[in-house]
Amino acid sequence: xxxxxxxxDGFAISLMLVLCLCWGLQQVxxxxxxxxxxxxxxxxxxxxxxxVLVLLLILIKKIPFSLRDKHLLPGIxxxxxxxxxxxxxxxxxxxxxxxxxxxxxxxxPIFTVxxxxxxxxxxxxxxxxxxxxxxxxxxxxxxxxxxxxxxQRDVADMLIGDSFGVAAAVLWAATTITIRKSSLSExxxxxxLFYQLAVGAAILLAxxxxxxxSLPTQWNMTSIVSLVFQTVVIAFASYLTWFWLMRxxxxxxxxxxxxLTPLFGVAAGxxxxxxxxxxxxxxxxxLVCGGIVLVNFRRT
Numbered sequence: 001x002x003x004x005x006x007x008x009d010g011f012a013i014s015l016m017l018v019l020c021l022c023w024g025l026q027q028v029x030x031x032x033x034x035x036x037x038x039x040x041x042x043x044x045x046x047x048x049x050x051x052v053l054v055l056l057l058i059l060i061k062k063i064p065f066s067l068r069d070k071h072l073l074p075g076i077x078x079x080x081x082x083x084x085x086x087x088x089x090x091x092x093x094x095x096x097x098x099x100x101x102x103x104x105x106x107x108x109p110i111f112t113v114x115x116x117x118x119x120x121x122x123x124x125x126x127x128x129x130x131x132x133x134x135x136x137x138x139x140x141x142x143x144x145x146x147x148x149x150x151x152q153r154d155v156a157d158m159l160i161g162d163s164f165g166v167a168a169a170v171l172w173a174a175t176t177i178t179i180r181k182s183s184l185s186e187x188x189x190x191x192x193l194f195y196q197l198a199v200g201a202a203i204l205l206a207x208x209x210x211x212x213x214s215l216p217t218q219w220n221m222t223s224i225v226s227l228v229f230q231t232v233v234i235a236f237a238s239y240l241t242w243f244w245l246m247r248x249x250x251x252x253x254x255x256x257x258x259x260l261t262p263l264f265g266v267a268a269g270x271x272x273x274x275x276x277x278x279x280x281x282x283x284x285x286x287l288v289c290g291g292i293v294l295v296n297f298r299r300t
Contacts (some may be wrong), residue, residue, distance in 0.1 A: 012249050013038060017260070019238050024264025026234050027098040028272050029104070031088070033226035039090035039215050042227060044204030047086070050235035051197035054190055057240075063190050071191055074182035078175050078192065079199020085171035088164045096161025097275040102265025104165030106262045110136045110291065111173035119181060132294025139287025140166065142280055189243030197235060262289060 030039050037045075058065050092101055110133055175196070179185060184192045216223070266285060269275035 005082065006249055014246060015241060015245060019242060020260040021264050022233055022238050023261045024102060024266075025268050027089070027093065027101045027265055028232060028268045029226045029234075031093055031098045031227050031269075031273060034093065035221040035225040036218075036220055038208065038213055039093050040087060040204055041208045041213055041215070042230065043090055044201050044208060045234050046230040047083075047197045047204060048201030049231045051194055051201055053232070054194045054197060054240075055176060058190050058194070063188055065188070065191055065194070068140035070183045071187045071195070074178060074184050075187075075192065075195030076199055077198075078178050078184060079195045080203065081171050081175040081178060081194040083200040083203035085168045086200060087176065088168035088171065090204075092161040092164025092168065095157040095262040096165065097269055098273055099266040099269030099275040099277065100158070100162055100281070101165045102269065103281075103288055104140065104162055105172070105263045106265070107136055107140060107166065107288060108169040108172040108176070111170050112176045115177045116180065118178065125193075128294055132291040134291070135294060136288050136291025137283040138203070139289075139291060142287065157191045168300065189240065193235040193239055193243070204294050228246055 030042055033042055057063070089101065089105065113129060114133065179192060184195075264284065266275075266277070270277060
């Protein structure tokens, strides 16, 4: 496949900008609907509904899929990691802002390249990537320190929420490494996505049921639009579009755009949720984004 992949054209660049915008909005979408339907319930429902959409696509397009092939066990493992990642996101959003969650969650590429560096010889880091990692971790530390300018209770809540964001990033990286190191790296994109969504939905919905949560009896327009957006646009369309792009364009060129996502997320949080942005957090966010750019940089 790599021989047929090409440099980014105007169409690919436009799609990546749209994807980054959508991914930046997803934390805000969860936060907006949280007063009506809990964040964990939202993420479980969206994963389950999106899994149904993926299964329908597999059936309509007659894409090869079997629960008896070599992809089952790594698929379940990826799904478990996917579920725990989103559980961390839902719990973290109870304590921190959507802007903070967007920045800390998208440190995931840093942990991904660290893991691949140690596990896969072909993924060894260059000096530029190491500089990016140092920049990103410095940014995380500075962004964390911004919480200490608030009251003692706010400090505790913000640190808890931000910690969940970093944990979600680590789990996201672990999911990527699991896929990269297993037979899923050769599987159809719909296969990998179905396992992630279906297993993730089962775990998340089981978690909310054990906690005694139930679906709301009254829905408002905000919660309905949010859930539809998360299901159709984020969990289904955006992930499949990303896989489609990865099969046709150079991955090193596409990955550079990932640094735009937390910027879009912070902007959405400020505009739609009126999230406060401290100078320390702003500086930390810039260092994190700059670090992600350096980590994704490849000499050609």
